[in-house]
Amino acid sequence: MSIMKKMGVLGPLGTHSEAAAQYLSRLLPERPELLVYPDIFAVIQSVEDGEVDSCLVPVENSLEGAINITLDTLARSADLFVASELIWPVHNQLMARPGTQKICRIYSHPQPISQCRGYLQQHYPQAELIKVASTARAAEIVAQEPRGMGAAAICTERGGELNGLVTVAKEIQDNMANATRFFELCRVTAAPHKPVGPAEKMLVICEIDGQKAGALYDVLKEFADRGVNMTRIESRPARTELGAYIFFFDLEVADNEAALREAVAAVARKSKWLKDLGSFPVVRANP
Numbered sequence: 001m002s003i004m005k006k007m008g009v010l011g012p013l014g015t016h017s018e019a020a021a022q023y024l025s026r027l028l029p030e031r032p033e034l035l036v037y038p039d040i041f042a043v044i045q046s047v048e049d050g051e052v053d054s055c056l057v058p059v060e061n062s063l064e065g066a067i068n069i070t071l072d073t074l075a076r077s078a079d080l081f082v083a084s085e086l087i088w089p090v091h092n093q094l095m096a097r098p099g100t101q102k103i104c105r106i107y108s109h110p111q112p113i114s115q116c117r118g119y120l121q122q123h124y125p126q127a128e129l130i131k132v133a134s135t136a137r138a139a140e141i142v143a144q145e146p147r148g149m150g151a152a153a154i155c156t157e158r159g160g161e162l163n164g165l166v167t168v169a170k171e172i173q174d175n176m177a178n179a180t181r182f183f184e185l186c187r188v189t190a191a192p193h194k195p196v197g198p199a200e201k202m203l204v205i206c207e208i209d210g211q212k213a214g215a216l217y218d219v220l221k222e223f224a225d226r227g228v229n230m231t232r233i234e235s236r237p238a239r240t241e242l243g244a245y246i247f248f249f250d251l252e253v254a255d256n257e258a259a260l261r262e263a264v265a266a267v268a269r270k271s272k273w274l275k276d277l278g279s280f281p282v283v284r285a286n287p
């Protein structure tokens with residue numbers, strides 16, 4: 001009998017992350033059991049600690065940009081690779097306890113609060129916006145608040161329903177093309193599962209000497225000279241000193257394996273350190 005694989009996600013039940021993980025898990029060779037954690041740092045830690053075999057964490061949203069906690073944790077981790085990327089459409093609902101009259105406090109994860117900024121300014125300009133660890137946690141808090149306090153959550157329909165909330169307004173994100181990229185992360189030391197498709201992208205993280213003129217240009221030139229297409233660049237403070245930065249490069253994997261390998265090796269020589277987080281397939285969800 002094989003032991004069931006485990007996948008960590010941001011909880012409690014009913015988050016966008018859980019919905020995305022349910023979708024991805026159906027495509028995997030072995031469907032994992034989902035385990036929920038209270039914040040993204042704890043989710044990634046659970047893979048590093050071997051409590052779970054993998055995790056699914058958000059990395060970037062089409063309206064709001066990078067999810068810094070994921071990038072910072074990936075930069076510091078020595079032990080993880082990206083097994084797949086999932087592009088997940090995000091639908092935000094405004095939900096409250098039945099009978100809620102005047103909404104004056106709105107809870108959610110920081111990303112949906114930003115994704116719905118236009119709607120909130122138009123309909124609830126006076127409401128206090130309260131950022132919590134996840135959308136499902138927001139629904140839980142609203143369910144526990146005394147009646148008549150005017151609390152609402154921006155959450156998934158399932159997150160609200162699991163907590164007895166009803167929909168006040170549907171699809172309140174400012175742009176209907178709102179999507180989030182998630183990474184499925186696994187431990188390098190664990191046996192990898194069969195990839196869900198051919199490799200499309202590669203993630204490389206490195207620290208470049210911020211004091212040297214043209215240092216970033218020199219690195220980008222290594223990709224450009226070899227015709228390697230960079231699909232994303234992101235930077236985060238290295239957290240060592242002011243002005244030191246870590247760069248995240250998404251590179252396209254095509255029929256360019258040798259060129260890609262050479263470019264990454266050349267960039268490694270120009271970096272303080274470089275980590276190859278692997279080449280991975282991209283799943284575009286159509287739930």
Ligand SMILES: O=C(O)C(=O)Cc1ccccc1
Nearest residue numbers: 015016017109111134135180
């Ligand atoms: O809070 C959630 O539901 C999450 O899973 C985090 C999140 C928030 C917004 C977009 C994608 C993931």
